[in-house]
Amino acid sequence: MSGFFVSFEGIDGAGKSTHIERLAQVLREQGHMVTLTREPGGTPLAERLRALVLAEKMDALTEALLVFAARRDHLQTVIEPALARGDAVLCDRYTDASYAYQGGGRGLDVSVLATLERWVQAKPGAAGLRQPDLTLWFDLAPELAAERLSGARAPDKFEAEPVAFFRRVAEGYARRAAEDPGRFARLDAAQSREAVWDELLRVVRGKGWLR
Ligand SMILES: Nc1ncnc2c1ncn2[C@@H]1O[C@H](COP(=O)(O)OP(=O)(O)O)[C@@H](O)[C@H]1O
Numbered sequence: 570m571s572g573f574f575v576s577f578e579g580i581d582g583a584g585k586s587t588h589i590e591r592l593a594q595v596l597r598e599q600g601h602m603v604t605l606t607r608e609p610g611g612t613p614l615a616e617r618l619r620a621l622v623l624a625e626k627m628d629a630l631t632e633a634l635l636v637f638a639a640r641r642d643h644l645q646t647v648i649e650p651a652l653a654r655g656d657a658v659l660c661d662r663y664t665d666a667s668y669a670y671q672g673g674g675r676g677l678d679v680s681v682l683a684t685l686e687r688w689v690q691a692k693p694g695a696a697g698l699r700q701p702d703l704t705l706w707f708d709l710a711p712e713l714a715a716e717r718l719s720g721a722r723a724p725d726k727f728e729a730e731p732v733a734f735f736r737r738v739a740e741g742y743a744r745r746a747a748e749d750p751g752r753f754a755r756l757d758a759a760q761s762r763e764a765v766w767d768e769l770l771r772v773v774r775g776k777g778w779l780r
C-alpha cells in the first residue's frame with residue numbers, strides 16, 4: 570500500500586487539532602501505518618525552530634526562512650521516509666500556512682515563498698515538489714475562530730494578532746485553494762464538530778483511503 574500525505578490547514582482555532590487525531594485513529598483501526606506530525610516542528614531541530622518562530626518578534630522574511638528550514642529537516646528526516654515506507658502521513662499545517670501567514674498575514678512577496686518552496690520541497694531523486702496528496706482546509710471566519718480561542722491558554726505570537734491579520738491569513742488560504750482546487754478540500758469549519766467530521770470522512774473515503 571503506497572503512502573499518502575494529508576495536510577490540515579486553516580487559521581488558528583479552525584478545528585485542525587480536533588480532527589487530525591481522530592482521523593489518525595480511524596486510519597490505524599483500518600490497518601494503515603500512520604505518521605502524525607505538525608509544522609513548524611516534527612523533528613527535534615524543527616521543534617526548536619518552532620519555539621523561536623512562535624515566541625520571537627521577527628520580520629516576515631526571517632519567519633519564512635525559519636519555517637522553511639524547519640520544513641526541510643521535517644521532509645528529509647520524517648515525511649519522505651514515512652511515505653517511502655507506505656505510511657499515511659497526517660501533517661498539522663504545511664506550506665500553505667507559509668503562504669497564508671507569511672504571505673497573506675505578513676505581506677511577504679509570494680515569489681519569495683515560491684522560490685523557497687521549490688528549493689525545500691524538491692523530491693529526493695525524483696522530479697517535482699513534495700506536495701500533499703490532499704489538503705483539508707478548515708475554513709472559518711476569523712471572528713468565530715477568535716471566539717473559540719478567547720478562553721484558551723495564553724496566546725502565542727500569532728494568536729495574539731488582531732482579527733484583521735487573520736482575515737489576511739484566511740484570504741491567503743483562499744488564494745492557495747483557488748490555485749490548486751484538485752488538492753484542496755474545503756470544510757465548512759463553522760459547523761458542529763460532528764458535521765465537520767462527517768464532511769472530512771466523506772472526502773477521505775472519496776480518495777479511497779478509508780472504507
Ligand atoms: N466545530 C467546532 N465547533 C465549536 N468548537 C470547536 C469546533 N472544533 C473545534 N472547536 C474548539 O475550538 C478550539 C480550537 O480547536 P482546535 O482543534 O485546537 O483548532 P486548531 O487546531 O485549528 O487551532 C478548541 O477549544 C476546540 O475544542
Ligand SMILES: Cc1cn([C@H]2C[C@H](O)[C@@H](COP(=O)(O)OP(=O)(O)O)O2)c(=O)[nH]c1=O
Pocket residue numbers: 581586608609623636661662663664666667668670671725727728
Ligand atoms: C507551518 C507554519 C505555521 N505558521 C504559524 C501558524 C500558527 O499560528 C503557528 C503554529 O501554531 P499552531 O499550528 O496553531 O499550533 P497550536 O495549535 O499548538 O497553536 O505557526 C506560520 O506562520 N507559517 C508556517 O509555515
